[in-house]
Each structure stands twice: as structure tokens, then as C-alpha cells.
Amino acid sequence: MNRIVAQAPSNIAIIKYMGKVDSQKNLPANPSLSMTLNRLRTEVELNWVPGGEKALQVQWIHDAVVAGFRSPSLSDAGIAKVSRHIERVFEELPVLLRSLGLSPSIPRGGILEIRSANTFPEAAGIASSASSFAALTLAAAAVLCRESLVSFLKAFEQDVRLKQSLSGISRQGSGSSCRSFDGPWVKWEGDQAYPVTPSLRMPELSDLVVLVGKGAKEVSSSEAHQRVLSSPLWRGRVERASRRVQDAEEAIALGEWKSLVQWAWQDFWEMHSLFHTAQKNFTYWLPESVAILKWIQPFVEKGECLVTMDAGPHVHILVSQERSAYWLHKIRDTFPGLEILEDTQGKGASLCLN
Numbered sequence: 001m002n003r004i005v006a007q008a009p010s011n012i013a014i015i016k017y018m019g020k021v022d023s024q025k026n027l028p029a030n031p032s033l034s035m036t037l038n039r040l041r042t043e044v045e046l047n048w049v050p051g052g053e054k055a056l057q058v059q060w061i062h063d064a065v066v067a068g069f070r071s072p073s074l075s076d077a078g079i080a081k082v083s084r085h086i087e088r089v090f091e092e093l094p095v096l097l098r099s100l101g102l103s104p105s106i107p108r109g110g111i112l113e114i115r116s117a118n119t120f121p122e123a124a125g126i127a128s129s130a131s132s133f134a135a136l137t138l139a140a141a142a143v144l145c146r147e148s149l150v151s152f153l154k155a156f157e158q159d160v161r162l163k164q165s166l167s168g169i170s171r172q173g174s175g176s177s178c179r180s181f182d183g184p185w186v187k188w189e190g191d192q193a194y195p196v197t198p199s200l201r202m203p204e205l206s207d208l209v210v211l212v213g214k215g216a217k218e219v220s221s222s223e224a225h226q227r228v229l230s231s232p233l234w235r236g237r238v239e240r241a242s243r244r245v246q247d248a249e250e251a252i253a254l255g256e257w258k259s260l261v262q263w264a265w266q267d268f269w270e271m272h273s274l275f276h277t278a279q280k281n282f283t284y285w286l287p288e289s290v291a292i293l294k295w296i297q298p299f300v301e302k303g304e305c306l307v308t309m310d311a312g313p314h315v316h317i318l319v320s321q322e323r324s325a326y327w328l329h330k331i332r333d334t335f336p337g338l339e340i341l342e343d344t345q346g347k348g349a350s351l352c353l354n
């Protein structure tokens, strides 16, 4: 089969990855911990059209529709990055695939068409690189095993080595994408990302993403990873974040929701404080972001919701799925002008076989 469709969800960090020790390989300065989402995801279709003597050409199909969603436009630099990433998968994965008894075959010559679409509106300004690179990595791996897809799928679902290796390759394209292969809870440390087992007492969660502002980011997350190193608050950050990851992992394992809420609150304020105190300081916060934070703080203190922000102005409010409709109304009543995306916790990347 020459046509492959894979999907991967976005993830929201509870304890943040910020700062790198190796920016070529996207190795993080500190461990991080995230919740995998479900509907906010990227669908990638790779279609190999064999033929011709020339080397394989990667072709990004603009304005395509994948699984009912329209693809966003991508710059030439973006397309080159995607193309390099596919080469990376083709170079790095076959050895492991062979050791798992699979028979990978790199497509030689012809055209590899890429169609990729997010299930969330481009204008929402939600970072899609995590979901895009995770879906792309899985789809490219499946292209290598296109003659034995069922065995590939079985290995993907049952052999942690394959998932970990895909996650590691994906990380080199986009750091936080390595946490989108599993779910709902994933810890990432160094070059490894793995699932964290929650207590049965942990509630099933929804993420209500309150969208604030729609413009492009002025400071990319890659730039943020560099600039934070110049903040006077950087000293001790790695130790503090590492400790919080340990504490958060324990809270998840024991079902101590209220503790998790506190670690998350501390950690995103700390990350944004690094932004605010970098030598060339910057902020992602907009007036509405601050208004939401002020309004929500008493609820966070009571442990009613978990709040966090990534490198952007949007505010993520995590609540139990049972209480999600109640919170949706409450937020809408208080901030009637703001759009809210609603998602739930999810299980990670998957291949669509049909």
C-alpha cells in the first residue's frame, strides 16, 4: 500500500520543557511532563507515486483536504524542514525495524506527496509542531513498512522500543512532539519519553483552551529556549523543574489532583518569569491572558481546576470531564468575547488503516 494516513494529537505540558542542552538534537535542559490531547491533532497523509530514475522528491500538496480538514499553508523553509525530517526517519529507523523482524524498504525514485492538516483552525494560533511532527514521523515509518503494515502496527502497539525510537526521531524535528506518541500522561527526560501510569483516582480530564489574540507569535519557541538562558532566574531552574516533575509524577500515580494543580501553577509562572526577565525580555501575555489568570487564581488555590500556559497568550484550563460543561459556561459568562476550544485527554499517535 503506497498511501498512508497517520494522526497525532497535540500535548499540553504540566511541567514545562524550556531551555536545551543540545539544540541540534532538541535535548532538553530539564525533564517535563505533559497530558496528551485527543481532538486537537494533525492528520498526515503520505502517498508514494513510484517512477523515474531520479532521487525521491518530496512534494507538499498545498490546500489539500485530509480527513475532512484543510491543510495550512507552509513556507519553503517549512517544507525543507519536513523533507529533512522524512530523510531522518528513512535513515535512522530501518536498523531497529529489521531487528524487530520487519522488512523496511526505502522508497527510491518517484514522488512522495504530503498532505497534512490540523483539526483546529490555523488562526487559533495553537502550536501545531508537536502534533505535526509526531504524525509525520509515524506516517514516514509506515511508508518504510508499507508492504507489512499489519506487522508494523502490531509492533507499534506492543513493542515499546518502536514507540520510543519514533518518539526520539520525532523529537529531533520538534522537541515537544516526542510526548505525543503515548497518553494521557507522558514524561520526557533526556532522549526518552515514556508514559506515566495514573492512579484510578485521577479524574478523566478536559482541556478548555481559552483563545486570546490571533496574531503570529513575535518570539518563536526556539528563540524562547535560547533567551531564557540569560535570565538571572535561570540558575536553579533545572533543579526546580526536575523536582516538580518528580512531585507531579507522584501526584499522578497517587491521584493527588490538588498537588498536581499547584505544581502546574508554579511551573508555568516560573517559565513565563524566565521570559519576563531574560536579558532581552519578552512576554506572550496579553491583557486578556492576565485578566483570566487573575479571575481563575482563587479557583486554582481551591484545587478546582489546573491552569497552565505555553509559549503563547492562550490559557489552558484543565478540569474533570464531568465538570467540563459547567466550566465552559462559567468561562463564557465571564469572558463572552473569547473563543474556547474544548478537548479531552487522549492516547497518542495512531495509524489509520483502511
Ligand code: PMV
Binding pocket: 012, 013, 015, 016, 017, 018, 032, 127, 129, 130, 174, 175, 176, 177, 221, 222, 310, 311
Ligand atoms: O517543542 P518546542 O520547541 O515548540 O517547545 C515547546 C515549549 C513549551 O510548549 C513552551 C513547553 C512544553 O513543554 O511544551
